[in-house]
Amino acid sequence: MKIDNIKKICVIGAGNMGHQIALCTALAGFQVRCTDISQDMLNKAEDFTRTYLPERVAKGKIPQAQADQALSNLSFTQNLEEAAGEADFVIEAAVEIMDIKRKLFADLDRIAPPHAILATNSSFIVSSKIADATKRPDKVCNMHFFNPALVMKLVEVVKGPHTSIETVQVTMDLCTKLGKNGVLLKKEIYGFLVNRILSALHHEALFLADMGIASPEEIDMAVTNALGHPMGPFRLMDFTGIDLSYYIGMERYRETGDPKDKPSPLVIEKFFKGEYGKKTKKGFYSYE
Ligand SMILES: NC(=O)c1ccc[n+]([C@@H]2O[C@H](COP(=O)([O-])OP(=O)(O)OC[C@H]3O[C@@H](n4cnc5c(N)ncnc54)[C@H](O)[C@@H]3O)[C@@H](O)[C@H]2O)c1
Structure with a gap:
């Protein structure tokens, strides 16, 4: 064809x-x-x-x-x-x-x-x-x-x-x-090119927020100001859907059984509150 x-x-x-x-x-x-x-x-x-x-x-x-x-x-x-x-x-x-x-x-x-x-x-x-x-x-x-x-x-x-x-x-x-x-x-790899790179950033950003080192807003500000990204990782998760981040983590965890692949506590909390980001008008930020 x-x-x-x-x-x-x-x-x-x-x-x-x-x-x-x-x-x-x-x-x-x-x-x-x-x-x-x-x-x-x-x-x-x-x-x-x-x-x-x-x-x-x-x-x-x-x-x-x-x-x-x-x-x-x-x-x-x-x-x-x-x-x-x-x-x-x-x-x-x-x-x-x-x-x-x-x-x-x-x-x-x-x-x-x-x-x-x-x-x-x-x-x-x-x-x-x-x-x-x-x-x-x-x-x-x-x-x-x-x-x-x-x-x-x-x-x-x-x-x-x-x-x-x-x-x-x-x-x-x-x-x-x-x-x-x-x-x-040319070969399969979990997360392909872009999401592998992005995941590394998100993993670290969530770890920093979960540890209480800085807030999602502050981490986003640091990433946009210092790395020149158009959006910080938390704003981006709101945009792509925190439910998606949860499903991705759970699918991966089911496959590997490795606890480090589980969604982060912050993502789990948002998922169970039904705060998925822009699509539910609330996520890490509010969109009312
Ligand atoms: N959100 C992103 O930024 C993004 C980027 C690239 C790829 N993706 C991928 O795209 C896919 C969809 O993600 P999304 O963010 O659009 O999700 P979404 O939740 O916004 O939309 C998913 C849609 O699928 C529908 N659906 C569920 N079961 C179905 C079925 N059996 N038949 C037909 N429709 C069904 C739901 O009703 C819903 O409208 C996922 O595989 C995701 O990994 C998402």
Whole structure:
């Protein structure tokens, strides 16, 4: 298969990542169906699309015709069969829980056409943990976007031992079609490139806050002022979702059994209070 054979894309999940990946692919001219188990999330994604596109046109960032085309290219449905039944390429951006992803990939294998590539946007889970839930492991890979997906240029494409060269090539070509810079990881590694580097920083920042050495605000201020990062680690966790940090830690801990992989006490506390960050209007900071 070649990139020119990819016409229809299915995006699974309409959360933080999925709604923007769906719009990004629709803006690039693909016919896109975005699905989620939550009708509320689908409604929010559709509302976002209807607000975002006219704003981009008004700012002169995209022509009206492209906005009109993207709007007609993109549809939302709760029905997985409807979303993936004709897809040439599926990007899974559902919640970071292994069992949910494995179940989704098994369902997608049954529903999507045999030629379809099934990619996961997981932040940490390598596709070999999921590919064996399908009968097409050669067509399974990681395609990892960054948040916000409409803005961030980098996409990590990870080749698993099961992934064919053709799948990797089409996925890298898709990055280019989306106006992204694809970076290919030739071997699987937990956390890929960027999140491995970021995790080291977050681990240290959480340790310092947990020890009471400085507050999250002070640590963020230190990182932005001294290291020149646009956002400190706590502000960034609020943005990406403290629930995601919790799930990532728990998935890793389940796998390694190493207590140092557990989410930090601060993350556990926020998770159980339901303070996930921007999406719940409260995390390390308040967004009322
Ligand atoms: N948040 C980030 O900054 C970020 C960045 C890169 C990658 N990711 C990855 O993207 C994925 C999604 O993360 P997110 O932050 O968008 O999460 P999110 O919680 O904002 O959204 C996840 C969505 O998945 C939906 N969902 C759950 N089970 C489903 C199912 N069986 N079928 C369809 N939809 C289902 C939920 O209803 C929710 O709307 C995760 O794998 C995460 O690791 C997140």
